[in-house]
Amino acid sequence: MSDPTAQPSDRQVIGPRCLVTGGCGYLGRALVQRLLAAGCEVRTLDLAKDGPDSRAEHVSADLRDYDAIAAAFHDVQTVFHSAALIATVEERFAQPALRRMAYAVNVVGTDNVLRASRAAGVRALVHISSFNVVMDHPIDGGDESLPYATNAPDLYSRTKIAAERAVLAADHAGGLRTAAVRPGGIWGPGRGGMMLDAMVAELAKGTFKATIGDGQTPLDNTHVENVVDASMLAARALHQRPAEVGGRAYFVTDGERFDAMEWFRPLVEGLGHPFPKVRVPGALMLRVATGLELAHRLGAPVPTITRRSIRNLTEGAHFSIERARRELGYEPRFRREHLRDLLPELRRYHDSLQAGGA
Numbered sequence: 001m002s003d004p005t006a007q008p009s010d011r012q013v014i015g016p017r018c019l020v021t022g023g024c025g026y027l028g029r030a031l032v033q034r035l036l037a038a039g040c041e042v043r044t045l046d047l048a049k050d051g052p053d054s055r056a057e058h059v060s061a062d063l064r065d066y067d068a069i070a071a072a073f074h075d076v077q078t079v080f081h082s083a084a085l086i087a088t089v090e091e092r093f094a095q096p097a098l099r100r101m102a103y104a105v106n107v108v109g110t111d112n113v114l115r116a117s118r119a120a121g122v123r124a125l126v127h128i129s130s131f132n133v134v135m136d137h138p139i140d141g142g143d144e145s146l147p148y149a150t151n152a153p154d155l156y157s158r159t160k161i162a163a164e165r166a167v168l169a170a171d172h173a174g175g176l177r178t179a180a181v182r183p184g185g186i187w188g189p190g191r192g193g194m195m196l197d198a199m200v201a202e203l204a205k206g207t208f209k210a211t212i213g214d215g216q217t218p219l220d221n222t223h224v225e226n227v228v229d230a231s232m233l234a235a236r237a238l239h240q241r242p243a244e245v246g247g248r249a250y251f252v253t254d255g256e257r258f259d260a261m262e263w264f265r266p267l268v269e270g271l272g273h274p275f276p277k278v279r280v281p282g283a284l285m286l287r288v289a290t291g292l293e294l295a296h297r298l299g300a301p302v303p304t305i306t307r308r309s310i311r312n313l314t315e316g317a318h319f320s321i322e323r324a325r326r327e328l329g330y331e332p333r334f335r336r337e338h339l340r341d342l343l344p345e346l347r348r349y350h351d352s353l354q355a356g357g358a
Helices: 010-015 025-035 066-073 095-119 155-169 195-206 224-240 260-271 282-297 309-317 323-330 336-354
Strands: 017-021 042-047 056-059 077-082 125-130 139-144 177-183 185-186 221-223 248-252 318-319
Touching: 010 224, 017 025, 025 042, 025 077, 025 224, 042 066, 056 066, 056 224, 066 095, 066 224, 077 095, 077 224, 095 125, 095 155, 125 155, 125 224, 155 248, 177 224, 185 195, 185 224, 195 336, 221 224, 224 248, 224 323, 248 323, 260 336, 282 309
Parallel strands: 017 042, 017 077, 042 056, 077 125, 125 177, 139 318, 177 248, 185 221
Antiparallel strands: none
């Protein structure tokens, strides 16, 4: 599918040099590929020793260390800040080391990115935020007028709220212009996307035997290329129309309303598995998740099932993308129907897991 958001002037408008933090991550890699295709010179910043693409300059450094990352921002016109630590354990249950790490990476790291951007004269910064920043109650059709969540107990939501606040407050006429995009659950081709990888792993193990919730709870998802589209559009707007979009946040989703578990049906059935008819009550799973988080607090590993993940499935969140459409020109190009296009590669991954592969 051609990319209607691509413009030959992208190198001149948002470049010529762009920096992607978290450039070795799932979303970061997709951003890098799009920027390279646009003719931009790309620099990546990540903890990984090796970069995601030999055509991009790579800086291996820790966001928590300002002195280590500062040079990466030299001669950069646009920063895409996608680096983050996803830790959905509730803060009260988190081991001290995990809590310190989440705040250091997501909050201190973002402050360091802003500081380095200002020092280097960066013109625009697009922050990859999350719809989690407003999620402390059921939402159906919400928009950017919603306040930040005041009762979000998990580390990821709390630290992403702090990071987004800092980014939007940093927007300054005549200086660094900033905006935030808020995707839902990110999915798409290739390995590394937590959402599809986790479900395929469950199917390969034969453990997906029941769904959670009432089957009527919407939860938004966002194809990785839709996130990239929105990020590129936001970057372009920050350079061309900074007074209109600077300091603003945008929900960017696939523009569809699906039950959180029902969304996976084409994947489950496409890989030859029956879609479960059994539903486990959310209240029961919330008690299970509480036990797992408490075990973590007492020394167990970070659980894959958390109270945040269960609340997402049972409370739900569906958002309007009208602001992104109106102000950025965003229109989702990929929707759930494109999940079928991924079935061949997902089948190979599924079969490799069943055969004992990585």
